[in-house]
Amino acid sequence: MGLDLEEEKKKLAAKKSRIEAKEKRLKEKERKVRTRRLIELGGLVSKAGIDELDSNALLGALLEIKEKVQEETLKKWQEKGEAAFEKDKVENGEALIVAFGTEPSKEIKGKLKNLGLRWNRFRKEWQGYAQKALVEKELQGLDVKIEAIDG
Known part of the structure; x- marks a missing residue:
């Protein structure tokens, strides 16, 4: 009976270790996705030509954008952005x-x-x-x- 209990402890410890490893890989993947998104956002700021703004001005502009987001405005922005990407794709x-x-x-x-x-x-x-x-x-x-x- 004591042997079965020790064997069960080993199995549970191994299972716990596998779960922890899986959790670590998942966190790493989430971190990479977030990092990629942040890099993309920086690229968009640069593509828009506003990367020369200081941090306060850029944050202020982004906060103003957040305040103005409405469905019709968002649709207009999406169309304008899509056109800019398409133009860039044709040119470059x-x-x-x-x-x-x-x-x-x-x-x-x-x-x-x-x-x-x-x-x-x-x-x-x-x-x-x-x-x-x-x-x-x-x-x-x-x-x-x-x-x-x-x-």
């Missing part, structure tokens, strides 16, 4: 990730650089802003995956 291309099944030739690497993409050595893929149709045309017939990242 869209965020792309290009991954190859096998290492591309020097010629292909040169084309990717000329198209505005850069090698990410950690993720082992090409990334950057470019016209997707142009990249697809240049890489036609190759073992490649081209993914557009929604901004």
Whole structure:
């Protein structure tokens, strides 16, 4: 009977350890999602051209926006933002990730650089802003995956 109790304690301790590890991974994932969102917000502030404002002015502007949020105003802002993103996409291309099944030739690497993409050595893929149709045309017939990242 004492042996069964000790065995049960070990099982519960192992289960507790697994739950704690899972909780730690979940918190880390939540932290990464929050960090990514904060970085995106900083990018939006920069894209809007108001990143030169001092912190007090920027916070004041954001608080005023919060006060003015109404359904019709929000819809107008969404349309204006969507148009700005679309204009930027037409002018500068869209965020792309290009991954190859096998290492591309020097010629292909040169084309990717000329198209505005850069090698990410950690993720082992090409990334950057470019016209997707142009990249697809240049890489036609190759073992490649081209993914557009929604901004």
